[in-house]
Amino acid sequence: MQTPKLPGPARVILRLLPADDRDVVYGDFLQSHAEHRRRSGKGAAWIRTCADVVLFFAVFTWSTNVRSFLEVIGALGEVRIAVRRLFRERVSTATSLLILGFGMAVATSVFSVLYAVVLSPLPFDAPDRLVVVWTGHAREVALDGNSYQNMASWSEAPSLAETGFFYRPEFTQRTVTGGSTPYRVQIGAVDAGFFSTLGVAPVLGRAIEPEDELTRAPVVVLSHDFWLRVFGGDASAIGATIELDGSMSSVIGVMPRELSLPMAGTQLWEPHSRWTAYPDSLGPRTEDLFGMVGRLTPAASLPTLRAELAAIDRDLASSYPAGFDGYTAVAGPLVDEVVGTDIRDSIWLIVAAAVALFFSVSANVGQLWTTRGLGRAHELAVRSALGASRGRLGGMMFLEAALLSLAAAVLALSLAGPLLEVLVGRIPIRIPRIEEVGLQPPVVVFTLLVGTLTPPLVALVPMVRASFPRLVVASGRAPGLGGRGGARTVLAVSQLGLATVLVVTGSVLVRSLDRAATGDRGVDTEGAWVARVTLPSEGYPTSEERWRFFNGFAGEVGALNGVQDVAVLSDFVIRRHAAAELHVPDRDSPADIAVMADAVLPGFEDALGLRLVSGRALTTDDRWRTGNGWPVAVNRTLAERVWPGQDAVGQEFMLGSRREGKPWFRVVGVVEDDRRRGLDRATWGHMYHVLVNDGMDIVVRTESEAASLRLVIDRLRSIDPTIASPVFVPAAELLDETIALRRTLTWLVSFAGLSTVALALLGVFGLLTEGVAARRSEIGLRVALGAGRRAIVLSVLRRGMVLTAVGVGVGLVGAMGTGLIVREFTFETSAWDPLSMLATAVTIGALVAVATVVPAHRAATIDPVRAIQAEP
Amino acid sequence: MSLKWVVVVDGVKLGELELLVVLAALRLGEERASPVSIGAEILETSGRRVQRATVYVLLKRLEEKGCVETFLGEALAERGGRPPRMVRVTEEGRFAVRAVRRTLEAMWGDLDPEVV
Numbered sequence: 001m002q003t004p005k006l007p008g009p010a011r012v013i014l015r016l017l018p019a020d021d022r023d024v025v026y027g028d029f030l031q032s033h034a035e036h037r038r039r040s041g042k043g044a045a046w047i048r049t050c051a052d053v054v055l056f057f058a059v060f061t062w063s064t065n066v067r068s069f070l071e072v073i074g075a076l077g078e079v080r081i082a083v084r085r086l087f088r089e090r091v092s093t094a095t096s097l098l099i100l101g102f103g104m105a106v107a108t109s110v111f112s113v114l115y116a117v118v119l120s121p122l123p124f125d126a127p128d129r130l131v132v133v134w135t136g137h138a139r140e141v142a143l144d145g146n147s148y149q150n151m152a153s154w155s156e157a158p159s160l161a162e163t164g165f166f167y168r169p170e171f172t173q174r175t176v177t178g179g180s181t182p183y184r185v186q187i188g189a190v191d192a193g194f195f196s197t198l199g200v201a202p203v204l205g206r207a208i209e210p211e212d213e214l215t216r217a218p219v220v221v222l223s224h225d226f227w228l229r230v231f232g233g234d235a236s237a238i239g240a241t242i243e244l245d246g247s248m249s250s251v252i253g254v255m256p257r258e259l260s261l262p263m264a265g266t267q268l269w270e271p272h273s274r275w276t277a278y279p280d281s282l283g284p285r286t287e288d289l290f291g292m293v294g295r296l297t298p299a300a301s302l303p304t305l306r307a308e309l310a311a312i313d314r315d316l317a318s319s320y321p322a323g324f325d326g327y328t329a330v331a332g333p334l335v336d337e338v339v340g341t342d343i344r345d346s347i348w349l350i351v352a353a354a355v356a357l358f359f360s361v362s363a364n365v366g367q368l369w370t371t372r373g374l375g376r377a378h379e380l381a382v383r384s385a386l387g388a389s390r391g392r393l394g395g396m397m398f399l400e401a402a403l404l405s406l407a408a409a410v411l412a413l414s415l416a417g418p419l420l421e422v423l424v425g426r427i428p429i430r431i432p433r434i435e436e437v438g439l440q441p442p443v444v445v446f447t448l449l450v451g452t453l454t455p456p457l458v459a460l461v462p463m464v465r466a467s468f469p470r471l472v473v474a475s476g477r478a479p480g481l482g483g484r485g486g487a488r489t490v491l492a493v494s495q496l497g498l499a500t501v502l503v504v505t506g507s508v509l510v511r512s513l514d515r516a517a518t519g520d521r522g523v524d525t526e527g528a529w530v531a532r533v534t535l536p537s538e539g540y541p542t543s544e545e546r547w548r549f550f551n552g553f554a555g556e557v558g559a560l561n562g563v564q565d566v567a568v569l570s571d572f573v574i575r576r577h578a579a580a581e582l583h584v585p586d587r588d589s590p591a592d593i594a595v596m597a598d599a600v601l602p603g604f605e606d607a608l609g610l611r612l613v614s615g616r617a618l619t620t621d622d623r624w625r626t627g628n629g630w631p632v633a634v635n636r637t638l639a640e641r642v643w644p645g646q647d648a649v650g651q652e653f654m655l656g657s658r659r660e661g662k663p664w665f666r667v668v669g670v671v672e673d674d675r676r677r678g679l680d681r682a683t684w685g686h687m688y689h690v691l692v693n694d695g696m697d698i699v700v701r702t703e704s705e706a707a708s709l710r711l712v713i714d715r716l717r718s719i720d721p722t723i724a725s726p727v728f729v730p731a732a733e734l735l736d737e738t739i740a741l742r743r744t745l746t747w748l749v750s751f752a753g754l755s756t757v758a759l760a761l762l763g764v765f766g767l768l769t770e771g772v773a774a775r776r777s778e779i780g781l782r783v784a785l786g787a788g789r790r791a792i793v794l795s796v797l798r799r800g801m802v803l804t805a806v807g808v809g810v811g812l813v814g815a816m817g818t819g820l821i822v823r824e825f826t827f828e829t830s831a832w833d834p835l836s837m838l839a840t841a842v843t844i845g846a847l848v849a850v851a852t853v854v855p856a857h858r859a860a861t862i863d864p865v866r867a868i869q870a871e872p
Numbered sequence: 873m874s875l876k877w878v879v880v881v882d883g884v885k886l887g888e889l890e891l892l893v894v895l896a897a898l899r900l901g902e903e904r905a906s907p908v909s910i911g912a913e914i915l916e917t918s919g920r921r922v923q924r925a926t927v928y929v930l931l932k933r934l935e936e937k938g939c940v941e942t943f944l945g946e947a948l949a950e951r952g953g954r955p956p957r958m959v960r961v962t963e964e965g966r967f968a969v970r971a972v973r974r975t976l977e978a979m980w981g982d983l984d985p986e987v988v
Contacts, residue, residue, distance in 0.1 A: 004952050021928065024944070027954030028908050028924065034950055052924070059925035
């Protein structure tokens with residue numbers, strides 16, 4: 001006999017039922033289906049059964065869901081009770097709300113920064129597959145970019161689905177001319193693959209195409225910002241023309257707002273061939289003019305790409321021994337390149353400090369709640385006697401705590417907005433992607449979730465344990481605080497420990513900052529101002545014209561009233577990586593030193609306050625190569641590293657690979673080192689040669705700054721009004737920027753440290769005060785039995801000191817551990833600096849002693865008669 | 873008869889339909905009481921049509937309250953080899969309906985049949 005079946009639709013619907021009901025109900029319907037068939041025939045039974053099943057399903061789900069809905073309402077009743085209780089205890093509720101709200105606001109702000117800068121994906125398609133490839137060197141001589149030929153070789157790696165490249169952005173600025181006031185814009189000089197590799201499509205018009213590259217087409221793609229500012233967001237911008245450095249370019253497209261590569265603040269993109277000779281002529285493999293982005297194939301990973309690149313490098317090294325000596329391809333995630341590893345690491349350290357602060361806040365509020373729980377011991381005892389389980393009471397207290405934390409989280413979210421504005425506005429460094437910081441959905445969810453759950457969880461054990469009714473409740477005495485309160489002691493000790501870790505870290509960072517900030521930079525910044533002057537390439541096509549301009553301009557500025565000194569050099573603030581490798585005639589391998597070539601005008605040493613160590617200063621005659629090499633000056637570091645124990649003056653060397661026929665340089669003078677890169681960074685070798693580039697830094701030392709600087713700017717405009725007006729910044733401020741990240745980090749970690757100390761003191765104070773209150777009758781008895789005040793005070797003090805000793809001890813051990821991380825951020829200071837540790841321990845000990853005074857005084861002034869009478 | 877709630881001892885509330893289900897199960901006996909037969913019994917005796925799904929939901933609720941127990945019966949060919957769910961009224965269930973009866977009878981007491 002064939003197994004009977006229900007109609008198809010009925011079977012499908014019944015499959016939606018819970019498993020334990022499904023079979024039985026199916027059977028029921030089979031039976032009634034057979035009945036229907038017998039009575040009214042096949043077709044009618046089919047319809048009838050289907051209708052029955054639909055009805056069954058509707059009623060069944062409705063009834064079960066209504067039921068669970070009613071259960072939720074029941075739970076809401078609990079919520080209502082909890083809210084009412086929170087309102088009844090207004091003072092303690094408001095205090096917890098404020099402390100928690102503050103702690104959460106700090107944590108939320110820091111997390112917003114972390115999220116926006118480090119965690120949130122780059123605004124590109126599949127951003128985790130985007131990589132950058134740079135040139136590394138076996139001898140630690142970092143190249144600033146890649147050569148065209150090497151990039152072409154590396155693009156062959158099978159793991160790379162697509163690649164694009166850009167010309168080094170520090171070289172590519174233009175002046176927008178044609179308007180009343182010319183101004184500088186940052187250009188991204190890129191190839192056609194650049195946009196498609198990133199997966200960015202223009203919002204309007206088209207991107208740069210291979211055809212534009214080949215023909216050196218005068219076309220530009222606008223950034224979203226430029227489009228809004230200059231064209232008012234008008235679609236007719238496509239096809240319009242812009243005058244750049246005196247020649248016309250036509251607008252072909254507009255990029256989305258998110259794209260700000262290869263450099264933050266990029267306004268326009270042009271075909272790279274507008275700046276370079278490629279691909280018509282291929283430069284040497286040792287040049288460093290390009291950055292390269294790549295997209296991994298879905299199957300590939302960074303390690304496989306690295307292995308493939310290493311294989312390509314081995315081939316290159318054997319095929320081009322002269323041109324590819326010691327270089328390697330270094331691949332890393334694009335996001336690290338965009339954010340910068342030092343900033344990323346600093347942000348993580350700040351987040352760790354904020355987490356510690358938040359934990360401390362939770363612990364403090366936990367102490368407060370425990371006190372409240374104690375006050376309710378009687379109520380809880382009654383509930384327990386009436387049959388409420390331990391879990392139910394715990395759940396009730398958890399619900400109450402979570403509600404309070406939720407309110408605090410909402411408060412924190414409203415505080416975090418203004419706090420973020422202050423935080424972001426005050427940070428003295430340019431952090432990439434900082435403009436994306438805000439209360440984004442993941443940040444809000446994070447705050448609500450973590451903020452609401454953490455404090456009750458931290459406080460749960462002591463809360464429930466201290467408040468859980470025991471037999472002693474019957475006598476009306478507060479339970480759980482036989483002068484100790486184990487779980488709360490653990491909280492207080494861990495607070496002290498955290499505070500110790502943060503303060504040790506903070507003071508190590510402060511000492512590092514002090515070393516990095518106050519040492520001699522070797523440059524005289526007194527009254528010195530710096531501005532960048534960049535010549536439009538159209539007006540000054542030859543180096544002779546550029547020379548004439550800068551030389552003449554420097555002379556005129558030097559003659560101005562109030563101007564004491566003028567220096568012109570390629571980079572006052574060193575923005576580039578050190579580049580070239582250095583060869584000397586009688587040695588085969590290059591010297592192991594990073595060398596930077598600085599273009600200068602004669603007289604720069606005097607204006608910067610650099611002492612001449614030996615030889616002579618550079619003069620205008622040194623512009624030209626003479627029969628025996630090009631006369632240059634070098635700094636002391638270069639001289640001592642390359643010619644140790646010898647006089648560098650008269651020595652010859654060459655930068656870059658020696659086989660490429662580059663000029664030999666001859667040292668005519670050695671000048672003192674300076675630490676413009678920052679005291680906390682190694683001094684590079686510097687070679688100064690008399691030369692000018694398109695853009696030069698002008699350093700002006702003045703007596704009365706404002707008036708003189710105005711004169712300088714006016715003089716520049718009278719010489720050439722097409723040059724963008726320079727912006728003068730104090731030299732000291734520019735040098736300070738090199739330690740801005742360190743300063744910010746130190747400030748934030750110290751702030752967190754001091755806050756945790758304050759919270760820990762509050763915690764210890766509360767614990768001791770309540771300990772004294774709970775031991776009131778015992779102390780009264782002891783006094784009555786003849787114990788002196790001194791002994792009573794000492795017993796309280798001793799307890800405070802034991803807490804401190806354990807807490808600080810644990811903290812110091814913790815600080816030893818965190819030192820492994822902190823040492824990455826120190827300078828001329830050990831991360832395990834004994835002085836910082838000792839000072840922290842002594843300071844926290846002294847502060848706890850002060851916090852002990854009030855409870856000790858209370859204990860000492862207990863009146864034995866009244867204390868014993870009060871005992872029930 | 874239109875009772876909203878019938879309150880029984882031990883804080884167990886027995887709804888009107890729940891009462892009907894327990895009574896029907898008692899009338900059928902544990903050999904015959906299943907969700908389908910309970911629905912049919914209520915219809916036949918009281919003239920009220922109770923949805924089969926409602927009977928299932930009511931039985932679940934009664935089971936949670938401890939008034940009934942369910943178990944799987946014998947698998948039959950006409951049910952496609954699937955066992956029916958059978959219902960047995962527990963001691964608590966009997967106690968509950970008895971209490972309802974006592975409450976109602978006490979309330980009626982010697983009320984004039986003309987009034988109600």
